[in-house]
Amino acid sequence: MREITVPPTAGLPLQSADLWPWGAGNFAQLMAGWLAVPEVQLQCSGTSALMVALRALKTLKPQRREVIAPAYTCPLVALAVAQCGLQLRLCDLRSDTLDMDAERLQALCSEQTLAVLPTHLCGRVADVEAALQSARAVGAYVIEDAAQALGARSDGVSVGLKGDVGFFSLAVGKGLSTFEGGVLIARDPAMRAALKAAGRTTRFSPWWELRRSVELLGYALLYRPRWLHLAYGKPLAASLSRGDWVEAAGDDFDDHIPQHSLGRWRQAVGARALRRLHHFQRTTAEQARMRVAQLKDCGLDVVTDATPAAQGVWPVILLRLPSQRIRDAVMRAHWGDGSGLSLPFVHALPDYGRYGHVLASACDDDVSQARDWAGRLLAISNSPWLDDARFAQFLSVLEGALLQG
Template identity: 55%
Template sequence: MWFRPQREAPPTAGLPLGFADMGGDIPAPLTALAAQWLGVEEAQLECSGTAALTVALTGLAEHARTRREVAIPAFTCPLVPLAIRRAGLEPVLVDLRPGHFDMDPERLAAACGERTLAIVPTHLGGRTADVASARAVADATGAWVVEDAAQALGARIDGRAAGTHGDVGFYSLAAGKGLSIFEGGLLVARDEALRDSFRRAARRIARWHPGWEARRALELAGYAAFYRPRGLGMAYGHPLRRAPRRGDLLGAAGEHFDLDFPLHRVGRWRQAVGARAFHRLPHFIETTTAQARARVPALASIPGVHVFTDEGGTWPYLMLLLPDEATRDAVLQRLWASRHGVARMFVHALSDYPYLGTMAGGDYIPNARDFAARTLTVTNSPWLDDASFEHVCAVIEATVVSR
């Protein structure tokens, strides 16, 4: 009997790559296409969103050598504090607003001062962040605003691209993102002097590395082949299901990181793949946005479940806040290892990752810990069909009502 792979929905709605993306003419360089779409003068390509943040902070530090601190949300990707340290700077954790992913404005103001180099508001899971509050604190303290739009390429705030409302913005082109070259990042800035600094910083710390680029090219080819409903089980689903059984939550969430992350230039072939696929991105975002808006009411109608929404964000997944940690864990017990694209965003608040060590501000972050304990995500991939989505809703509702 022939083995027939089962369908699997990915945890995020990523733009699939096709055979035509692998070769042929390109309409324009990837950076030019991105800059035009984002409404900026130019975009700089790096090997990951983490690398883009590292380059940005390294460049900013040239302009303010006495400022060594970077204020970040206490719940965000663990790679953010690692990038800050890789740039020779110090992360400062800021607790969140209750029940939200934005930094608490009062806590942010208290955390910033004459040593603050940058403030990093985070557009989490395609939802847009409160950049205005970060801007007000930055203006008062002389810091820069660096928008973390790694998960929000294509999101808009008041008609302008998320990532372009601060002084600097960066985006991720990692696997499973709206547009992927397997690993990549875009960096933008309004000021030409800052862009010059970023170009110099990249030449200094992100040099050509043929070994890493060969690996990424092979991974991108594999991504193009297996990022399909019947290919994901082998490439993604089976490892995911093994990790929770071993009690490896970080492995299940893909969060085994360290300070020695890659920094290198992106090769021409991967850039060309991204450029060929770029024209499909706006329509893909429109399609997934329509699907999300049609599905939000079903989840929002479940008692005690809050679904995060806004007007201009993208929708890689639906982000839910459940009544308490026990209920969230009970839902995940039934759905995390399923094939329905239900997952955790980040496993911990930043202070609770052992490999990150001690960080300023991390001694009292109750709202960040509460947010980490109660959130889960439901994929917005078109590969999660209506019947599977209804099953996910039914499991969540039955679990919430029974507790």
């Protein structure tokens, strides 16, 4: 019998009842209640949500042209900034956490800075206060990139509310999924009005909605432990056979980012699935708690939240191995064997050759720490389908890699 394929992240599986198109309730209102915010704004993707936020801020301070983001983040951030006609500046990371280095950030901020983007990477809660301090000193805004952190909290409230704007992704693997989707939040009513105004340019696209609906149906059918090899395992194996780690990690994106409204049927699917998300995240958080303890007992460096008041979510468990040589050896041996191993992103942003045309303004920024993080990070899926026996096997692999290193 074929061994199951563990997904790279802990996504919420859909149920057949989720696909019923009627009676689900208003998704935007249900999401607002779930997040405990006055209202949310739905977009077709997390990246589209970021672009709406940037366009809104441009109307408020049109003379500003620069956006500062971590040097280790999703390449879609660079593409979104470029598509909005803005310039990206890259801030190096701290040596001890995935947060932007406060001194570097302060030095980068200027009267040209429109926004700073602290990022809650892989569900871990970032230190937004440091970003706020630097941004406020020059009159810039803060956009919390919580694309991978729906459900995470800081000081008792949802992430995304300390900054001026926050956004979440509803893409595959982000927990709740409408295959693609985005959620915008803001604590200030005037900012919410600006976001709505900026979002009015998006229109319904029958072609994109049909495509995403078919993809969502495929996700509902194939996001199962014994079928995932068809949708995920085989394409991953093909990418790895070509030695294309960027493609294998899903870091290969088209330059043009589609923008359209989120269709009613996919909203209904999201509304029904949302009812199970709290329980699912509690279950995965408890699993992560136990497995993080095991990993730390073995001397492994587990990435945790930036502050004690934070309560992140756990789509994956992030490890920082002692060297890139050890990390790469583990990846070559076990990436693609169905055990749920992956990379958050393959490179620091300047090291993706294919995105050089949108990173020209950031090519001189020093990102040595970001490169170190990129070379040593790996992610272990926190999916419930990675059972204790298989996790124990992989733990032995990691212990052996440390000894050999």
